[in-house]
Amino acid sequence: MSYPVSLGDDARGNITRLDNAIDNFAERIADAENALQNLEQQKQAAEVEVAKPFAQEEELAEKSARLAELNALLNIDRDRSSSQDTPEESEETEAPATRPSVLAALVEKTNQPEPVKPFRSYYDKDSDAR
Known part of the structure; x- marks a missing residue:
């Protein structure tokens, strides 16, 4: 080392x-x-904390299982609605079967350049008044 x-x-x-x-x-x-x-x-305290069991582990497992069930039900409903569509219904409603993506809209908006606004200075007021 240097000092x-x-x-x-x-x-x-x-x-x-x-x-x-x-x-x-x-x-x-x-x-x-x-x-x-x-x-x-601090290392010893962290090792003790890591060794402790997760207090809400059971609740997490229950809610994760419920979430998986709900996701499966939502996927089933989507599959049923797309397979039961008749040509008459699809002609009447031209909206897509899936909901529009907010993320896709934001990405599209960021990809578009902003319009250039003309610069007006303080001196432009005087020229307009004349």
Whole structure:
């Protein structure tokens, strides 16, 4: 590692600065040891937290199962509606079977360049009035 010390023109002053930098090593070592102990304590606390069981694990499993059921029901309803459509219904309603995507609309909007508005300065007011 390097420990920079600003040096001047005076040799004795430089020696004093170097001595002070060397004397500060003890403080730097103590600070580094304290930081290391703090990190080790945080690591131990994190290991204890990881070992604890997830409190809402059962609730999560129940809700995940219910979500899977609902998604399956929604997919079944979509399949039924698309397979039972008659030509008469499709001619009357030209709307697509799926709902429009908000994300697709946003992407389309971002791909279009914004219209350029003409620049009007303060001085343009005077020319309009004349």
